[in-house]
Amino acid sequence: MRTGRARPSPATPGAAHFAGPPGRVSHTPEQKARFEAAVVGDLRAAAARYPADADLSSLIKDLRGVSTDFVRLWDTGIVGVHESDAKTVHHPDVGAITFDCDVLTAPGSDLRIVAYTAAPGSDAADRLRLLNVIGTRTTTKDSTLG
Structure with missing residues (x-):
């Protein structure tokens, strides 16, 4: 769910999912859950690899400010990567x-x-x-x- 705050400039399709306008891709509820968990896990892994990256830190902060779904998943501590699914x-x-x-x-x-x-x-x-x-x-x- 998006909040009413100004949205960040999404740097990736995953960030756009949380912060951008709805796109042309749709997911079943199960696909959406897997995709969102993979995006957040991938961002968390990137943040661990690049702790001094100000742009990445800013993106994560901005996503936390515009998406309650992102906050919920980020706060789980999930780490992972994208693999395979259907779109x-x-x-x-x-x-x-x-x-x-x-x-x-x-x-x-x-x-x-x-x-x-x-x-x-x-x-x-x-x-x-x-x-x-x-x-x-x-x-x-x-x-x-x-």
């Missing part, structure tokens, strides 16, 4: 696309690569093929693809 992205032209989402971490670094994949033959794969066909066409609220 549903709501695309304005083709609707909801549910991806497998894997977060790959380069050992010994802070690099994270997020891979979104769709199983061959799945509804998500079909929607991705449709996006490939419509490409970069610009649509408006009242226009149709044709």
